Structure formats: C-alpha cells, structure tokens
Amino acid sequence: MNFRAVLILLTLIPLFSPASTDSINGIMREVETRQLSQERQWLKLLHFEKDFFQSRQSQMDSPLFFLSQDGKKNPQAELLATIQAFFAPVAGMDVNDHPQCRFPARYRWLKNQLKDMALSWPDVDCPRFKAFFEGIRGESVSLVFSSYYLNNPSSAFGHTFLRINKAASLRDGKRYELLDYGINYAAETDTNNAFLYGFKGLFGLFPGKFRSIPYYYKVREYNNAESRDLWEYELSLPQSSVDMLIAHIWEVGPLATDYWYLTENCSYHMLSVLEAADPSVQILDKLDQFVIPADTVRVLWNKTELIKSYSFRPSVRQVYLERWRLLSAEEREELEALAEQLRTRDEITYSQNFLTKDPVSQARILDTFIDYVDFRYSQQVQEAGREEQLKLRVLAKRSENPVAPEAVVIIPKLEEQPHLAHPSGRWGVGALKQLGDDETSILFSHRFALHDRLDPSWGYPKASQISFLDMDFSSGKKLEIENISAFELVSAGAWSRLIPENSWRFKLGVERTRNENFQPTHEGIVRLGSGWTLQKGHFDFSAQLLGEVHYGPHLPHDKLWGGVGPYLEAHFEVNPFWLMQAHIFYRRDSYVGVQDYLRTGIESQWSFTKNLGIRLQYRNERFLERTSLQLFKYY
C-alpha cells in the first residue's frame, strides 16, 4: 500500500466517526462563546487593518487567501469557514491542497486557543509544508536593513527583509549565516519605463510577493554587487513565535498582494507577518501612514523591546576601505601600481619592490587589491569581464601565499547606525524676508522624507541628500509656493585616485523666483549636474556642471528655456548637529536671447536634538535676495 493511501485511510477514520461532527459543533460553539474571531492574532493572521477610510478589512487581495466568500471583510465568517475546512476529508485531493496544509498557522492558532478542551483534531500530514518548515529550520529571526542606494531610485530609502536564523550546525555547533533563508517581500515589476514604474508603484498596481531566498544571495546582491551595508537586528521571539512565523509565511507565500510603494511595502509586510506570528509584537500602529524602511528600524529600536542584538555586515566597499587604512604608505604605493596596471594593461606584473616584501605584506596588498577590484569593477566581476579575468590571475598569485588574510572587523560608530537616525518626516515653521517686500512673511514647510546634508547627520550616509516631496510655502499677502522638490538627490561621493567617482545632483520640482520685471514667478524645473567632490576630514568641496530646464507659464517672454553653468559648493560638518554649506552658481540662460545668471547662497543648521533644529538660509540671485530662519521638527 502506498503512503498516500495510508494517509487517506488514517484521516478518513476520524472524519466519518460521529465524534468529528461533535468536534466541529463543539468548536463552533466554543469559538462563538470566546469570540475568537475578534482575537488580535486571528485578525492579524488575516491581515485585517483599518484602511484609509477607517473601515476594517483584510489587506490581502487574493481571493485564494480566504475560505469564506466574505473573508476579506468578515473575520467571523472566515473563522467558521476555516474550521469547517480543517475537518474536510482529504480524499480526492492532493493532500498539500488541504486547508490544514494551506493554512498551518491558522490551524496551530486554533488548536492553541482551544487546547484546554478535549477535542479530537483531524491532523493532516502535509509533506510540502513539512519540507519547507524543516528546510528553514528556524530558531530565531532577524530583521535586516539594507542601506540606502542612490543609484536605484526604488532603493533610495533602503530596504528591509527578514532572515530566519537556523539553529547552529549539528556538525560543529557553529552558526553559518550565509546558509539561512531570507524572507523578502517585493514588487514584481514589469517595466523599465520610469514614469510607469513610479506611477504603478505609488498606486499599488504591481503585485507584491513574498519570496524565500538564501541569505547568501542577498549578501552577494547587496554587499557585493551594490556595495550596500547590511544591518542585522536579531529579534527576541520565542521558538513558538518563530514557528508561527514560518507557518504564516507559508500561508501568504503563494499569493500576490498589491504592492504600495509608500504604504503597504516591503518593510510594512515584514512587520505585518511578525505581528501575525506573535500577538505581543505591536509595531504597525506606531508607524506613520507612510512606511519608510529606515523608520521601521528606528521605531523598532526606540518604541519596542524587540531588538535583542544587532550586527553589521559591511559592504565590499567598506571592507576595501578598511583594508586600505591598514596598509602602510609603501604598501599603498604597490596597491596603486596594481590598480594602474589593471586599468591600462592586459597582464599584471609584480614589481621588484613588491616581490622583495615579506609574505605578510604581500598578502595584505593582494587582499586589499582583490576587494578593490570587487568593489570598483563589480559589474565586470559579475559578468566575468576583463578586470575579473585579471583578478583571477592575481588570486592565483595569492593562493601561493599561505599567510592568512588579516581579519577585517568594522565596528561602526554610534553616529553611523541607522536605528539612531533622525525621523524622516520634517515640519518647519519660520520667517522669510525678501528684498523689496515690506513685510516679513511666514514660512511653512513639510518634507515627506528623508534627509538632506544639513539635517543632523546621525545614521545617514554623510555624502547624500534624498528629499522626497519637500514643500515650502510662504504666507505674506497671500499663500505662495516657495519651493517644491518632488525629488531632489545629491550624491557627493568623494573623488580619489583609486576611486575616481563622480558626484552628481538632480532635482525635479517647482521654484519661486523673480522675472526680469522683479515680479515673483513660479517655474517648473529639472536640474541635473555632475562633477567631482574632494573631501578632507569634515570638509568637502564640489565642482559640478549643472544643466537646467525651466518652464514658467507666467513668464513674459519665453515660457520654456534652459541654462547651463558651473556650480561650486563647500560643505562643512562642525559636528553631526551643526552643519553648514555655501554655494555659487553661474548659469548662461537661453531666455530671451542669452542672459547671465548668478546665484550665491549660504545656509547652516544647528540641531538641538535629533528631532529639533534651526536653519538659517541666505540666497542672493538675479532679481532676488532672500533670508529665512526656520525651526524644524522631525517626526
């Protein structure tokens, strides 16, 4: 007799006995008396949340997630239908399709709720769920935050996913994190068109899916390919909750749910499955309407006791920089010589100087060089391009040297830790004085997210600005838009001989300026520029070429015009709470023939805390001079 037949027989026996109908009826009655359908965990397992209109329904969009027709709106009906379904006969179906096998977390929860009753449960053996559960072998859970990545707009706010930590290896008692499974929730995108991408992302038109992916894959993707740091926050969850989490992920795994870029996104659903797994986890209601990945980490850290410990997995860039720091001046010269050959030759040869060094020093140089290539030429390394071929030969050289690599331990300073960052939303109120205006007007501002280079610098990449929906209004004689940055990005990564990267900036928005008649005017603007940034300690200096396109519907002459010119900026961090910058920008415009434009500006922010700061700005440009003072509150 085959396995399946035995299984069917075993499950049929209790089913057709009178006891089972008694059980169902008993359970139904008990569920009613105890009002289990209103229990927090049941609602969380069904992903019931209040929506924007304050009506409560499940956020799961697939009808396959519900056993009752009413399931999306009625948790009671779904519970009763679920109980019925759990007692359904297995005969005639793939056992893996049995409701107990599809909804193992619900089944566990129900049994646990009624464990004080002597009931006969018709346990079904679910081979595929069992394989999943045992394959994951979860003992604990970490929330992993992957840091900001400006080169990919959808990752600019960072990303979070879960790692289910395996028990220590039975063989040697050690943990091998790379062999854990990660649980990721992501939009399954289907377009390269930036407009469509943004639109569909914002309006929930991409399907979102949970995926189980080996952690090593995420490490290679983030740490190596994109040079993003990973922060791993281990959560204190009991084993029973870890088991529930795995069972619940199984329930939502096969479904597609609408992915909302700003609300029901990757970070949101990592927390929603945690809440489903453990009723004592309460975090969603501590979040804003909009969910920024970094904010979830900060809220977990500040407002819950869930984070047990955290660790840092540096990107290949950080590892390379650390190795470089450990080199002596002479060793750095050798490294540069190798890097130069990599750029210009088709073969790496080792100088006499290198060959006469002791093996320890040689190993240090080669190890630094290996990480350098991986970081600097990550694309070519993945695609087995020229640089990778040369690196493989350097590896052969390294393999002849038995000296162990120097251990690289990077312990980020407190001010670099993302969970200690300022909140990403920002309100501002202040005063604005413009030359020619008699009165000072009141200035209001609100920024949706995330960070600019004058905000307190704790926890954010120091060389970057990521502003999303930053709006300034002034109220003098009437309410006016002063500035809108739909998107403003600045990447001021420092240039060095070994890492000759460009710095760049981009803005899409609306600015209020003055036309040639000194009349205020609003202009839509797209600005893009690129150049170089040099850094010395806490000081950096950028020189860039900017191009702009302006559209001013109320301009007296050309409504659409462009300009281009050099932009110089100096930025200085006195300390993480006191920053300043100044710029000068000359532009040649196509407006009414050709015109010159010059703008200078200086601004500084002093922050009392990570949540409160004061910013002074002065700007002088053609036809306009303005000074403002604003108090910022981060929330």
Add this chain to the structure above:
Amino acid sequence: MKIAQLVIAALLVSGVAHAQKKGLLAEMSGQGYGSAGCGLGSIVMGSDGNQILAATTNGTSGNQTFGISTGTLNCQQDGIFKSGKEVPAFIEVNKVALANDAARGEGETLAGLANLMGCDSQAMGSTMQKNYNKIFVDTNMQPAAIEANIHEVVSKNNICGA
C-alpha cells in the same frame, strides 16, 4: 494638452495593470493554490536573468546590477532547496567570493560551503588554496566544473567526514 497627455498615460497604465492582474489570476487559479511549483518563491526565474532581480530587490528591473546567468535557484521547491541541490546553487551564486576565499585559504563563504558539504573548513581552506588553479582557473569559472573539481580534491585529500 497637458491634461490630455495625462489622461492617455493613465489609461495606458490602467490598461497594462488590468491585463497584468488578469494574467496573474489566471495563473493562480490555473495552478491551484500552492500546487506544483508556484509555492513560496520557488524562485522561479524565467529564461532571462531579469526576473530574478525583480524578485529580489525591492526594485527596478532596469539598472540591473545583480543577476545570475543560469537558473540553479530553480532547484528550489516552495522556497527550499531540493536535496542535493544546495551545493550547486551555493557554488553558482557565490563563485566569485568562493574564489577569493580559496585564494586566501579561508573566509566565510568557504566555511559555509564546507559546512554544506560536511567538511572541516580549515582543512578545506588549505586544500582549496593549494588547488586554486585546478578548481577555478582550469574550469574557466564554470559552476558545474568548479563543483566537480572541488569534490575531486576534497575526496582525494579525505577531509570530509562520512
């Protein structure tokens, strides 16, 4: 004019979205919940590597920075590796890091592989270092050949239990 453009764009978008939703539902109901292959991220990648990236970053499919040329991750069912497929998938995804570790004689990736194969990681490190050329250069970094050669050198050197 501007409004007209927006309307057209919106119509286009909703059209695409609609088509896509229909496609998804069809796929779901056709396969049935949780049956054959569609489970939790049987990270099914299509024939092109693009999809895998889409599946992993919270992100774009343009600007692709990380993809895997062939599909060993297809060896997953319901998000878990089928038995015997863990080692080849590990080698394929990690081959660059593995070559680095082998050349240095140790490292996290190499230790992970040693654990998967039930080998002593220290012994495996020095064996792979000594056989670096055979494993990575002679094989031209082809994953299957790397795997075969690793198996060959570890069994010759008798460093794996069992």
